[in-house]
Amino acid sequence: MTNKLAIIHTTPVTVESLKALAAELLPEVEVMNWVDDSILPQLVANGGQIDEIEERFLQYAQIAEKAGASCILSACSSIGELVARVQPKLQIPIIRIDDPMAELAVNSARKIGVAATLETTLQPTKRMLISKAEQAGKAVQIDSVVAKSAYQKLLAGDKEGHDEELASALRNLAANTDVVVLAQASMARVISQFAPEEQTRFLSSPRLGMLRVKEVMEQL
Numbered sequence: 001m002t003n004k005l006a007i008i009h010t011t012p013v014t015v016e017s018l019k020a021l022a023a024e025l026l027p028e029v030e031v032m033n034w035v036d037d038s039i040l041p042q043l044v045a046n047g048g049q050i051d052e053i054e055e056r057f058l059q060y061a062q063i064a065e066k067a068g069a070s071c072i073l074s075a076c077s078s079i080g081e082l083v084a085r086v087q088p089k090l091q092i093p094i095i096r097i098d099d100p101m102a103e104l105a106v107n108s109a110r111k112i113g114v115a116a117t118l119e120t121t122l123q124p125t126k127r128m129l130i131s132k133a134e135q136a137g138k139a140v141q142i143d144s145v146v147a148k149s150a151y152q153k154l155l156a157g158d159k160e161g162h163d164e165e166l167a168s169a170l171r172n173l174a175a176n177t178d179v180v181v182l183a184q185a186s187m188a189r190v191i192s193q194f195a196p197e198e199q200t201r202f203l204s205s206p207r208l209g210m211l212r213v214k215e216v217m218e219q220l
Helices: 012-025 039-046 051-066 082-089 099-108 119-136 148-155 159-174 185-191 205-219
Strands: 004-009 030-035 071-074 094-096 111-116 141-146 179-182
Touching: 004 012, 004 051, 012 030, 012 185, 012 205, 030 051, 039 051, 039 119, 051 071, 051 082, 071 205, 082 094, 094 205, 099 119, 099 179, 099 205, 111 119, 111 159, 119 141, 141 159, 148 159, 159 179, 159 185, 179 185, 185 205
Parallel strands: 004 030, 004 071, 071 094, 111 141, 111 179
Antiparallel strands: none
């Protein structure tokens, strides 16, 4: 029987890149995608109140389970904190895409930058880093930046403008921190355009998240 991985997205932007990663790292696994692009606008409007999304997110996870998924990947950092809430209601593991990235950041740096284009993603990412640091018994300093105008450009279809603005904000943050965490999976694309030695200053969630999925699915 083929193992199936279900991925829950809040933007179509992450679908193809995560499918490609799954094909590379988990070639035997069938991937199913659920996309709800109404979630982020709702969170922007309500100030990041994920309680409003919880029931819907649980339903997607339960539908994925009924569809035969043996593991679920939650691809959105804005609703990452819902993963721990819905896990007890599922029979299969659900993985928060940015969890391994946060662990690596805390283990490898004391001064951590967090970059986002959405305020709704920034706070959950910072809370996760603080929680991981507490678990590790380590003091970390967190500096952050929200490149709001980059997100507006992306919504308007100006991908190049988004990438340029975000790249500038990322480089400024990297100049004053040990490592920079990208709060959104969709931002990884911008880093891929940097020189290899510069890329080492940044951590993004897609590959690390998919490697965690691989670990978990190999143990099933």
